[in-house]
Amino acid sequence: MSESLTVAILGATGAVGTRMIDQLEASAISVKKVKLLASARSAGEIRQFRGENVVVEETTPESFEGVDIVLSSAGGSVSKKFLPEAVKRGAVCVDNTSAFRMDPDVPLVIPEVNEQAMYKHHGIIANPNCSTIQMVVALAPIYQAYGLKQVIVSTYQAASGAGQSAWKELDAEAQAHLDGDKMDAQILPTKGEKKHYPLAFNLLPQIDVFEDDGYTHEEWKMIHETKKIMLDDMDAGDIKVTATCVRVPVAVGHGESVYFEVADQSATAKDIQAKLAAAPGVVLQDDPDHQIYPQPLLAEGKRDTFVGRVRPDLENAGAFNMWVVSDNLLKGAAWNAVQIAERLVADDLVRVPENSQL
Amino acid sequence: MSESLTVAILGATGAVGTRMIDQLEASAISVKKVKLLASARSAGEIRQFRGENVVVEETTPESFEGVDIVLSSAGGSVSKKFLPEAVKRGAVCVDNTSAFRMDPDVPLVIPEVNEQAMYKHHGIIANPNCSTIQMVVALAPIYQAYGLKQVIVSTYQAASGAGQSAWKELDAEAQAHLDGDKMDAQILPTKGEKKHYPLAFNLLPQIDVFEDDGYTHEEWKMIHETKKIMLDDMDAGDIKVTATCVRVPVAVGHGESVYFEVADQSATAKDIQAKLAAAPGVVLQDDPDHQIYPQPLLAEGKRDTFVGRVRPDLENAGAFNMWVVSDNLLKGAAWNAVQIAERLVADDLVRVPENSQL
Incomplete structure (x- = not known):
């Protein structure tokens, strides 16, 4: 999959979210569009991505229509609520919260260590805890x-x-x-x-x-x-x-x-x-x-x-x-997540398997 | 030994020395006189002991004449230079530096743990490292x-x-x-x-x-x-x-x-x-x-x-x-040293054994 992708960053205004924007900017991923999602409180704020203004939007299930990859770092309850909605709409999610880490159907991945675990993903790949x-x-x-x-x-x-x-x-x-x-x-x-x-x-x-x-x-x-x-x-x-x-x-x-x-x-x-x-x-x-x-x-x-x-x-x-x-904000969070996304793209894994249940 | 004692604090202006003054003030030891010793640079400074001004003196071998107990925390080289001079003049020294800690003839004492080791002192008892x-x-x-x-x-x-x-x-x-x-x-x-x-x-x-x-x-x-x-x-x-x-x-x-x-x-x-x-x-x-x-x-x-x-x-x-x-400045240093001094007084150990060689 080498075409340009739509990437959503969930929790885009947080300490990790802002670094996800930076790491995505500097990554090898060809980004067609970036969607910055957050809570209602942060909606309307302006952030930059590759020199262009992007308005932060309030997260709804519909936010994930047309999204290829979600990078999520808005807390466990937000991930639990929205990532199944994103997967349902065909997005592959890299989740930086603890919501799905111990789920046997969710690979827990550090690319340098166990990249091969990604191959059996069902739509969500978990980023381990920073420490x-x-x-x-x-x-x-x-x-x-x-x-x-x-x-x-x-x-x-x-x-x-x-x-x-x-x-x-x-x-x-x-x-x-x-x-x-x-x-x-x-x-x-x-x-x-x-x-x-x-x-x-x-x-x-x-x-x-x-x-x-x-x-x-x-x-x-x-x-x-x-x-x-x-x-x-x-x-x-x-x-x-x-x-x-x-x-x-x-x-x-x-x-x-x-x-x-x-x-x-x-x-x-x-x-x-x-x-x-x-x-x-x-x-x-x-x-x-x-x-x-x-x-x-x-x-x-x-x-x-x-x-x-x-x-x-x-x-x-x-x-x-x-x-x-x-x-802890880069390899411990934002960079590991973007690195997983890079490998997903390189290995043609940006697709949700049919009948995926999470 | 219940009479009043002369106590010298060597390194009296340092972080530990100033706390040695406080801990000695609050201790059970009957202090007749306190001598505050330091380097030439600090000589002449004024400190308080039990409400009275005490002038800090430059340390010389003669500083220890008439001193019963020395509490030392001015660095290893200062202890090595002056504590044998103090012992020679009959003072018992509690040393907070690493100068003598591993000397087999020097007890290394935490009163709660191995008070009995003090009984075989030859004039110097070492305070262990804070950690x-x-x-x-x-x-x-x-x-x-x-x-x-x-x-x-x-x-x-x-x-x-x-x-x-x-x-x-x-x-x-x-x-x-x-x-x-x-x-x-x-x-x-x-x-x-x-x-x-x-x-x-x-x-x-x-x-x-x-x-x-x-x-x-x-x-x-x-x-x-x-x-x-x-x-x-x-x-x-x-x-x-x-x-x-x-x-x-x-x-x-x-x-x-x-x-x-x-x-x-x-x-x-x-x-x-x-x-x-x-x-x-x-x-x-x-x-x-x-x-x-x-x-x-x-x-x-x-x-x-x-x-x-x-x-x-x-x-x-x-x-x-x-x-x-x-x-670290109290139990790790000043209090452990004053506590050793208290036990030396209580156990009648404030005397240098004859022919003590250090």
Whole structure:
């Protein structure tokens, strides 16, 4: 399919949506028309696409008539409501929310890792959670070469992962704190929760709501999405995964301290660095002698996942520590979604199979 | 020894030194006289102790004449130069630098954990590193009850751990960033290193210099100090420890994501929470239903170590995650040092053994 396409961006005015516009502009996709969809509140706003003004429209089921590809990032309930309507009208949807990620009929895709999962799509392809994507981009080449027995991750997640309003709140709190004023928290740790705490100059060990087992839903996502992506399409038994997710006063760019045990204990840190350096989507930044290691401020605006500080656990053979950073709004969201769309176009997959039920 | 004592604070104008003055004021120690010592640059400055002005003096070997207790926090080279001079003059020194920590003749003490190690001091007792102290305060009751096989820690360390100048730099950088100006980094990640990076709205996975094995010296400290403190005075074989230390844009209060495996696999998260709740110096803040968990902003100015988010690894029996926060300048430094001094006084240990060689 090489003709020009109509692409709709659902949630076009959000932190991820605005970056979806940028990433689509810079992509290889031949776009005939872009539709920018949002809630009634944002309808009428003007955005630019390739130099032309585009008016933001309120989303209705009819918005998807004639649309080939939907890029969706307006929240899980919006995706649940509208994506089946889009699929019904023949559009293929790349969904950045958690609405369909664990649905067995929905591929959960990181193109560098499991592009082949897209081939069996039924109209919706899910984009994994931001913190999952960058970890799995870094772990996949290690897993493919040496197998993985266990992963223990602690995250350092940026405010923008909770949306534009959380990012603005961080800036306002930081300014208030520097001025000696009280910080006013209304959004974080999680919109809709009973209690809110300041993030500026603080750490919040809660991202999303708590499950009954004491893990947050963000931690649950990292555990289960990682397995769905890596185990679905590779073949090396089970991987144990546990996670602690922490929000940190950073605007853009998640950090992750990842401890992992490989199955093949002959692997050295040098071997792993070589596999990472050769892996698609990974940039190895690992030179302690010259103080080279990944940092959020250096990753902002980049599409890659940056990995450094790869070193063996000195007392546990076959285990390693590494440090992973990526722009959570790009590889963690907008770029991964547009990248999926690029591959859908290249592989002639922009069509909804007949009798698709979702 | 219940008579009034002369206490010298070495490095009295630094971030930790100023808190040593506060903690000493609030302590049970009967202080006859306080001597505030610093470099020539700070000599002549005025500080308050229990309502009276005290002039900061330049440190010389003679400064320690007539001093009973020295609390030192002026850097490793200053401790190496002056503490033997103080001991020679009969003073017992509590040293907050890394100068003597791994010396087999120097007890490395957290009073809640291994107070008994103080009994064999030769004039110097070392205060562990800030990140080590809070982790070991939380792990010790677990270790005593269930044994420990392995500890994997990722730290979230505040700027003030690198001193007052790093803390000021964080504030200046944050203001510059909010104003849209370039951030000017001169201190972090580590004073004296070749390259400096901004910390505001960023993460720096380097604390202290790099060792040849790829670990930073901060990580080395966490590994080796933890073993010296816990294994010296308890008896349950070896503990494997690995660490990743990251500086985060927080002013005061370190966070730690601690993964640990106990030897006694019958232990449940509830058992561990009960041991933590009963442990000296620990406050359990662990109620996900009410969003109760430790946060640096809530720990600032407190002497305790706060622990929450205790939960089992869902796939690895006997392993758990927890989240630990403490004021790095208090329990991590000034309070632990003054607490050691209090115990030295209470246990009649404020005397240098004859023929002490250090």
